[in-house]
Amino acid sequence: MKKDILLINGLLFSPESGESQGQTRHYIKIAAGIIQDIGPMDQCRVDDLCPVVDASGCLMLPGLINGHCHGAMTLFRGLADDLELMNWLENHIFPAEAKCVTPEMVYWSSKLAAAEMIRGGITTVADGYFYEDAAARAFADSGMRAVAAHGVVDFPAPGVPDPALKFQVVSDFIDQWQGHERIVPAVFAHSPYTCGPETLQAAKVLARSKGCLFFMHLAETKQESEGIKTKTGLSPVRYLQSLDILDGSSVCVHGVWLDAEDIALLAEKNTKVITCPESNMKLASGIAPVKELVETGVCVGIGTDGAASNNTLNILQEMGSCMMLQKVSGGGAPFLSEKHVFEMATSKGAQVLGLEKSIGSLEPGKRADVVLVDMDQFGLMKPFDSYASLVCSASGVDVKTVIINGEVVMDNREIVSFDEKEAMSRVRRLAEKVRG
Ligand SMILES: [Zn+2]
Incomplete structure (x- = not known):
């Protein structure tokens, strides 16, 4: 059973759900892996039982x-x-x-x-x-x-x-x-x-x-x-x-x-x-x-x-x-x-990929694939134009948190869904065979 998640205080950035919402902070409510609701923070109702992810200072993008x-x-x-x-x-x-x-x-x-x-x-x-x-x-x-x-x-x-x-x-x-x-x-x-x-x-x-x-x-x-x-x-x-x-x-x-x-x-x-x-x-x-x-x-x-x-x-x-x-x-x-x-x-x-009904934008009813991009970085610190900032200036290090299908897989730059160090050491060992 998937946990619900409430993302709060982020800047919404999804062209299909009404363009970048400027500097208005938004919330995204995720339930059972699906985006249930999106809205400005003044309409957000915090449920004590729902884990909250604070997206302050972040753009919230579709995965x-x-x-x-x-x-x-x-x-x-x-x-x-x-x-x-x-x-x-x-x-x-x-x-x-x-x-x-x-x-x-x-x-x-x-x-x-x-x-x-x-x-x-x-x-x-x-x-x-x-x-x-x-x-x-x-x-x-x-x-x-x-x-x-x-x-x-x-x-x-x-x-x-x-x-x-x-x-x-x-x-x-x-x-x-x-x-x-x-x-x-x-x-x-x-x-x-x-x-x-x-x-x-x-x-x-x-x-x-x-x-x-x-x-x-x-x-x-x-x-x-x-x-x-x-x-x-x-x-x-x-x-x-x-x-x-x-x-x-x-x-x-x-x-x-x-x-x-x-x-x-x-x-x-x-x-x-x-x-x-x-x-x-x-x-x-x-x-x-x-x-x-x-x-x-x-x-x-x-x-x-x-x-x-x-x-x-x-x-x-x-x-x-x-x-x-x-x-x-x-x-x-x-x-x-x-x-x-x-x-x-x-x-x-x-x-x-024929998946347009379930992913590709942040909209209620779609699968919750959401990326939080840290704006407190060189490329994104003053986004006069968020598209240009993302396409021309952003790099992987700006990505802070990643949610896929309603599950947090990277939390504050730490991959939590599996051990990436183990994958690295296994591939290093496999590489010895390629050279040999
Ligand atoms: Zn190819």
């Missing part, structure tokens, strides 16, 4: 959403840098994964990722990996909310030594996790260059039959785009369309190399996109046309990608990078606004 991650790759952070995607992937990451990925590795490395994300105000992550059952357990045990998508590729993979059995493994994983309060299972077909057309179609059929989201890295590099065009005569997006994969439950991750026809098709099919600007910069993949996607009506969220290609899991930082990258890419100074980027990490991120 941030990391729309794309491979949590387990915290183990490989710093393993291979200054490389382009295919060299990085084929000569460094795939071999390290073949050697080191076990359920134990995925569990502890994902738990370490959870600690890093919680510390940065992320309450929901869309994760994709192998042994995703261990990742889902790590996120469940950490107190986070996760869309956990099981990886699919054509070749033998960790936990799926026989590719012929891959859909049985994914199907069993989905059956095991469907109905969990915070974990939503999904399918992650790695990419069109690791999955042939039959695999892509079968993965989508499985996702449809289970009512799950279908994720895929798509149009990440020029090389990938040109390779698919040479083989099929189609762009990556039109190739997916030819396989009947584009619909409102498909999420294309990256979407860097898209033309106007691709973008119009994504909008028509209501297919969502997650942009990962720092990963795209670090792997020299290019700049996603976020401006054109948004203007054409595509719902775009934002993600960090894995820690080996970023190298942090910090959505506050990612928001700033996204906004600035779009401005230098030809969008001009008015685009992309801090407000829009903040929505990409909250309400629009929730829409991408």
